[in-house]
Amino acid sequence: MAILETQELTYTYSAGTPFEKTAVDHVSLKIEEGQMVGVMGHTGSGKSTLIQHFNGLLQPTSGKVLLDGKDIWADKNKIRDVRFQVGLVFQYPEYQIFEETVYKDIAFGPKNMGLNEAEIKRRVLETAHDIGLSEALMERSPFELSGGQKRRVAIAGVMAMEPKVLILDEPTAGLDPAGRDKILEHIKAYHQRTKNTILIVSHSMEDIATFADKILVMNKAKLFCYDDTVNVFARADEISEIGLDVPQITKVFGELKRRGLDFGKEVYTVGYARDLLLRSLKEREVQ
Amino acid sequence: MLRDITIGQYFPGNSVIHRLDPRFKIVITIIFIVMLFTGKSMLCLAIGALYTLLAVVLSKIKPKMFWKSIKPILPFLVLTAAINLLLISSGNVVWEWHFIKITDESLNISVFMIARIVLLIIGSSLLTYTTSPITLTDAIERLLSPLKKLKFPVHELAMMMSIALRFIPTLIEETDKIMSAQKARGAEIDTGSFITRARNMVSILVPLFISAFRRADELATAMECRCYNGGEGRTRLRQLRSAPRDYMALAVTILFYAAVIAVSIMTK
Numbered sequence: 021m022a023i024l025e026t027q028e029l030t031y032t033y034s035a036g037t038p039f040e041k042t043a044v045d046h047v048s049l050k051i052e053e054g055q056m057v058g059v060m061g062h063t064g065s066g067k068s069t070l071i072q073h074f075n076g077l078l079q080p081t082s083g084k085v086l087l088d089g090k091d092i093w094a095d096k097n098k099i100r101d102v103r104f105q106v107g108l109v110f111q112y113p114e115y116q117i118f119e120e121t122v123y124k125d126i127a128f129g130p131k132n133m134g135l136n137e138a139e140i141k142r143r144v145l146e147t148a149h150d151i152g153l154s155e156a157l158m159e160r161s162p163f164e165l166s167g168g169q170k171r172r173v174a175i176a177g178v179m180a181m182e183p184k185v186l187i188l189d190e191p192t193a194g195l196d197p198a199g200r201d202k203i204l205e206h207i208k209a210y211h212q213r214t215k216n217t218i219l220i221v222s223h224s225m226e227d228i229a230t231f232a233d234k235i236l237v238m239n240k241a242k243l244f245c246y247d248d249t250v251n252v253f254a255r256a257d258e259i260s261e262i263g264l265d266v267p268q269i270t271k272v273f274g275e276l277k278r279r280g281l282d283f284g285k286e287v288y289t290v291g292y293a294r295d296l297l298l299r300s301l302k303e304r305e306v307q
Numbered sequence: 308m309l310r311d312i313t314i315g316q317y318f319p320g321n322s323v324i325h326r327l328d329p330r331f332k333i334v335i336t337i338i339f340i341v342m343l344f345t346g347k348s349m350l351c352l353a354i355g356a357l358y359t360l361l362a363v364v365l366s367k368i369k370p371k372m373f374w375k376s377i378k379p380i381l382p383f384l385v386l387t388a389a390i391n392l393l394l395i396s397s398g399n400v401v402w403e404w405h406f407i408k409i410t411d412e413s414l415n416i417s418v419f420m421i422a423r424i425v426l427l428i429i430g431s432s433l434l435t436y437t438t439s440p441i442t443l444t445d446a447i448e449r450l451l452s453p454l455k456k457l458k459f460p461v462h463e464l465a466m467m468m469s470i471a472l473r474f475i476p477t478l479i480e481e482t483d484k485i486m487s488a489q490k491a492r493g494a495e496i497d498t499g500s501f502i503t504r505a506r507n508m509v510s511i512l513v514p515l516f517i518s519a520f521r522r523a524d525e526l527a528t529a530m531e532c533r534c535y536n537g538g539e540g541r542t543r544l545r546q547l548r549s550a551p552r553d554y555m556a557l558a559v560t561i562l563f564y565a566a567v568i569a570v571s572i573m574t575k
Contacts, residue, residue, distance in 0.1 A: 072487070075491060077487050077490060077491060100493055100495070100498075103490065103491055103492075103493055104493055107491070108491040109491075110484065110487065110488045110491070113488065115484075115485070115488075115514055115517075115518055116485055116488040116489060116492075116510075116514050117514065118509065118510050118513035118514050128492055128494075128510070129492040129493055132492060132493030132494060132495075133493060163517075177492060178491065178492060181492070181493070
């Protein structure tokens with residue numbers, strides 16, 4: 021069963037004023053449990069508005085959001101429970117850090133859930149480990165840490181609530197390549213341990229191609245497509261048309277195909293491309 | 308919720324009022340306020356009301372917008388009226404209930420006070436509604452420039468005001484974002500008891516202050532990189548020039564003021 025589902029979800033900003041703007045327009049989709057989903061779209065395509073509906077920060081103008089098959093707005097007073105089940109990490113989350121120690125900041129979410137001290141401690145230490153923060157850092161002030169470390173503290177703060185669905189809005193924005201790889205690696209490790217559903221918004225097609233089972237593309241407030249990674253990159257031309265980039269390696273193989281060297285497969289990661297090339301070279305040697 | 312704040316809001320337009328020289332607009336607003344407080348009778352206030360109506364119509368700004376700026380001070384208005392009604396006991400009693408006595412005089416004064424405050428709010432909102440914050444601070448700087456002779460830091464003051472005004476929307480946006488982020492971690496901000504809400508305010512205020520300081524620091528560096536060193540010898544992109552219509556507007560305002568003075572002398 022789909023863990024998260026939207027039905028004809030529509031959201032209009034400043035309805036009834038001259039500034040009226042529909043940010044999400046009749047979006048219906050189903051996200052299966054345990055998948056890792058990449059979310060792509062231009063600035064202003066409605067992807068940030070869409071993900072804020074998943075944990076009930078925004079209430080749809082019309083349409084529904086279902087979590088485990090239940091309408092999250094059925095009971096307005098229970099919306100906080102939804103936020104514990106669907107964790108949302110905003111862009112540049114390090115700016116929301118406020119506690120004196122790293123431990124306390126990660127514990128803020130679990131504390132709001134009303135858990136007992138022992139459980140909070142277990143969760144904080146476990147997520148800190150997942151995200152690659154050593155125990156020595158726990159009693160330090162988060163404001164003394166490096167940018168990448170701060171970002172990981174903020175992400176851990178949401179992970180520690182152990183949400184069934186974790187949504188990250190551009191978790192790697194503004195980081196150097198090393199910091200970026202580290203964060204993605206830790207998120208992947210967390211996914212492997214917990215088997216939870218994860219949605220990652222990213223502008224980097226290379227990143228999305230390496231982790232996503234499925235890709236969700238938003239364009240001009242509408243759902244452009246939601247499909248398996250292979251199928252989405254098979255539509256590389258259309259994706260380029262709406263102004264999004266496909267991975268460079270996909271472009272290279274698209275060009276090779278145009279020049280008569282067809283491998284018959286969609287290529288979107290460098291590692292896969294290398295294997296494919298090596299294999300085909302070997303075949304030629306045999307011939 | 309936070310986006311409903313209208314203080315200092317500017318509605319771009321091209322009406323006569325919009326095009327007036329901001330320096331004249333400030334002076335005219337000051338004369339208008341003095342006018343409201345000179346008049347002691349209802350007739351004087353009626354003249355003030357007529358003047359306000361004229362200005363509002365000329366500005367082509369929807370009356371609904373003025374209601375928006377009056378709404379936040381409604382409790383204050385009710386309080387003023389209540390105090391006047393209950394504490395003034397001279398005049399003829401028109402209504403009585405236990406110890407509460409309402410006289411015709413107290414009724415008169417309450418209405419007068421409320422009308423005066425409402426006119427005051429409408430008049431001063433008109434200034435900010437029709438003048439962009441940047442031109443407003445420019446004008447203040449020019450009007451205060453004689454104080455430079457007394458070593459008063461006029462330019463610095465104006466710069467501080469422009470920066471503060473410029474960052475109000477930015478900080479509101481930032482607050483909205485931080486609030487959403489903390490709500491996503493289960494912080495109770497709109498709901499919950501007063502104490503939990505107060506405690507959760509910390510989770511918003513700390514990041515907000517940190518980001519405000521960071522922004523201030525970045526802005527200072529950016530200004531220094533562009534060789535900003537104060538108002539000395541600085542030229543302006545927008546020159547303020549007065550036109551005949553500015554003097555006309557001033558003349559009309561003074562005329563109304565004269566009428567108010569005349570009426571108060573005659574009715575004495």
